[in-house]
Structures are given as C-alpha cells and as structure tokens.
Amino acid sequence: MSRENLSRWLELESHERDQEAEVALFELFGSLPTPVPSTDFSQRVLQRAGVIRPEDLRGWSRYVTMAALLFTAATAAWMTPLMLGVLTAVDLSAAIRVAAEAIAGTAHFLVELWTLGSAFGSFGRALWVAAASPQALTALALTTTFVLIVSRCLIALISSQRNQTHVSI
Amino acid sequence: MTVLKAPAPTDDQLVQAALQGSADAYRFLVERYQRPVLSVVARMVRDPGLAEDLTQEAFARAFQSLRSFDPDRSFSSWLFKIAHNRAIDHLRRKRRPMVPLEASDASGQDSWEVIEAPEHQSPLRQAESAELSEVIDRALTELRPNYRQVLILRFQAGLSYQEIADTMEISMASVKVLLHRARKQLATVLTAEGLAPNSDSMP
Numbered sequence: 001m002s003r004e005n006l007s008r009w010l011e012l013e014s015h016e017r018d019q020e021a022e023v024a025l026f027e028l029f030g031s032l033p034t035p036v037p038s039t040d041f042s043q044r045v046l047q048r049a050g051v052i053r054p055e056d057l058r059g060w061s062r063y064v065t066m067a068a069l070l071f072t073a074a075t076a077a078w079m080t081p082l083m084l085g086v087l088t089a090v091d092l093s094a095a096i097r098v099a100a101e102a103i104a105g106t107a108h109f110l111v112e113l114w115t116l117g118s119a120f121g122s123f124g125r126a127l128w129v130a131a132a133s134p135q136a137l138t139a140l141a142l143t144t145t146f147v148l149i150v151s152r153c154l155i156a157l158i159s160s161q162r163n164q165t166h167v168s169i
Numbered sequence: 170m171t172v173l174k175a176p177a178p179t180d181d182q183l184v185q186a187a188l189q190g191s192a193d194a195y196r197f198l199v200e201r202y203q204r205p206v207l208s209v210v211a212r213m214v215r216d217p218g219l220a221e222d223l224t225q226e227a228f229a230r231a232f233q234s235l236r237s238f239d240p241d242r243s244f245s246s247w248l249f250k251i252a253h254n255r256a257i258d259h260l261r262r263k264r265r266p267m268v269p270l271e272a273s274d275a276s277g278q279d280s281w282e283v284i285e286a287p288e289h290q291s292p293l294r295q296a297e298s299a300e301l302s303e304v305i306d307r308a309l310t311e312l313r314p315n316y317r318q319v320l321i322l323r324f325q326a327g328l329s330y331q332e333i334a335d336t337m338e339i340s341m342a343s344v345k346v347l348l349h350r351a352r353k354q355l356a357t358v359l360t361a362e363g364l365a366p367n368s369d370s371m372p
Contacts, residue, residue, distance in 0.1 A: 002297060003301060013356040022352075025324050033302055035207055035211045035217050037204060041200075041203050042200050044225050045196075045225050048225055
C-alpha cells in the first residue's frame with residue numbers, strides 16, 4: 001500500500017493535479033508506520049508533571065508495610081512465650097553492667113578520636129601557615145592551572161575521537 | 170436490547186476537569202493524543218527514544234501551562250505547537266542532527282516499535298513500509314527546515330492551514346506557499362532517488 005501511495009502521489013504531482021496530490025500525500029503519510037508509545041507513557045507524563053508520585057515507589061512501600069504487618073501478626077502468637085523465656089533467662093544486673101561498660105568504652109573511644117583529631121588539626125594549622133607563604137601559593141596556583149589545562153586537552157581529545165564515529169546529516 | 174454508549178468526553182470537558190484537579194482527565198487527554206504527537210516529534214528528530222522523551226516533556230509542560238490555555242483555541246493544535254517547539258528547540262541546541270555510523274547502514278533499521286498500517290499488513294508489507302518510511306525520512310532531512318516542518322505538521326499531524334500558521338507563527342498565505350513548494354521539493358528529491366511514478370525499485 002505505501003509504495004502504491006508514493007507512486008500515485010508522485011504521478012499526481014508531476015501532472016500538477018494539486019488537490020488530488022494533497023489527498024494522495026495524506027494517504028501516503030497515513031500508510032507509513034509510526035512509533036508506538038510505551039505502555040506507561042501516560043503514567044510517566046503525570047509523574048513528570050508532578051500530578052502523581054512514582055507509582056512503583058508508592059506500590060513498594062505499601063507492599064512492604066503489608067508484609068511487615070502480616071509477619072508480625074503471624075509470629076506474635078508463638079514469639080511472645082519465646083521472648084518471655086529469653087528475658088527471664090537473662091541476668092538483668094549482668095546485662096546492665098555490660099551496657100554500662102559498652103557506653104564507657106564508647107566514650108573512651110570518642111575521647112581518643114578527639115585527641116587524634118586535635119593532633120591532625122595542629123598538623124593542619126602548621127601546614128596552612130607554611131602554605132600561606134607566597135612561594136607555596138604560587139606553586140599551588142601553577143600546579144592547579146597545569147592540571148586543568150591537561151584535563152581539558154584530554155577531554156577534547158576523547159570527544160574528538162568519539163565524534164569521528166558519527167556523521168552529520 | 171440496544172446498549173447506549175456514552176459519548177467520549179470532548180477535549181474542552183477534559184481540560185476543565187483537569188484544571189479542577191482530575192488527574193484521570195489529563196491522563197485521558199494524554200492517551201488520546203500521545204500517538205499522533207509522538208509520530209510528529211519522531212518524524213522531526215528521527216530518534217525513537219528521544220522522541221518519546223520530548224513528547225512526554227511536551228505533555229508535562231502542557232499540563233503545567235493548562236491555566237494559560239485559551240479555551241477558544243483547539244487543544245490539539247495548542248498541544249502540537251508545544252511539542253513542535255520542543256522538537257525545534259532540541260534540534261537547534263544540537264545544531265545538526267547526528268546519526269551514529271552503525272545506524273546508517275543499508276537496511277536503515279531503527280529501534281521503532283512499529284504498528285501496522287490501518288489495514289492488516291503481511292510481514293513483507295511491513296518491511297516495505299518501514300523501508301519506505303526510512304526513505305521519506307531521509308528525503309525530508311534534505312529539505313529546508315521550514316519545508317520539513319510544514320509537511321510534517323500538515324500530513325503527519327493533520328493540522329489545518331490556520332493551525333499550522335499558529336504553530337509556526339506565520340501567515341496562512343505563507344503556509345500555503347510553503348506547502349506547495351515543500352511538496353514540489355519533496356517530489357523532486359524522491360524522484361532523484363529513483364522513485365519515479367510507477368517505479369518498482371526501491372533505493
């Protein structure tokens with residue numbers, strides 16, 4: 001059908017039969033295949049427009065919540081005596097002592113970390129004073145400029161190589 | 170027993186419902202125009218994935234601008250104008266459309282998910298139609314941009330002369346002149362490729 005439409009249109013154009021040629025061109029375009037929108041096209045449009053939230057996220061959270069509730073309900077019946085047994089078997093005073101030791105250990109660790117941080121801070125301050133000298137700043141500026149130039153050249157080189165695989169139409 | 174079907178809501182009714190907050194009303198509008206708008210954009214940018222992205226963006230922008238829509242105008246022509254402008258903006262930003270070498274082989278296969286023509290087509294006919302579509306796409310790219318636009322808006326989107334004039338922001342007289350010249354040039358290009366009337370060969 002498409003080829004016949006094309007031939008018919010070309011023939012009508014060559015004979016200057018404008019009105020019939022226009023109808024034939026409509027038929028030609030109408031006979032050509034057209035792309036099919038994806039199945040979730042309208043959904044994506046509404047998400048992009050901010051009308052609805054992403055459907056999959058909302059769906060997932062709903063299913064996870066339902067699954068969690070079902071699991072809790074299913075396990076509540078036999079978990080309760082089990083938990084009671086565990087709790088009565090545990091020595092409460094020992095548990096409190098372990099917890100206190102854990103907190104103390106954590107606090108000690110934080111103090112050590114703070115001391116280490118202070119040492120790094122002192123080192124950093126000394127480094128900053130040294131780097132504030134004109135010679136150090138000049139060296140830093142020159143190094144930064146050199147790195148930027150080299151990076152741009154590399155990016156341009158990579159881009160030009162990639163563009164050689166494309167043709168313009 | 171006769172079953173009466175409720176008439177489909179008009180564009181104006183759906184627009185009003187969407188303005189009052191009905192997401193389903195706008196979804197209905199999207200589903201009504203997604204295929205014709207996508208076909209126009211796809212014909213302009215020649216990239217299926219990009220066409221779908223631009224079309225979705227056009228619909229999203231149309232929704233966000235719905236309050237500024239003039240109800241005296243046709244919703245479809247307003248929508249086509251937004252989509253057309255999005256495609257033009259994209260082509261201008263890219264300056265020249267680029268096609269990877271590996272896509273410009275002799276078979277010209279795109280990653281289109283094609284539909285059949287209105288009548289049922291055999292696989293051979295489908296392949297011929299796809300090939301012819303590729304030929305016409307290539308011929309369209311050889312035309313001036315305004316010739317290409319006016320042909321796509323008229324014969325792909327089915328817009329009237331006035332709607333094309335509104336979309337391209339030119340006079341109706343200019344539309345008629347452009348269409349006449351564009352048709353002639355397209356015919357010249359296709360004839361030069363060996364597709365003379367009643368030709369059995371395809372390039």
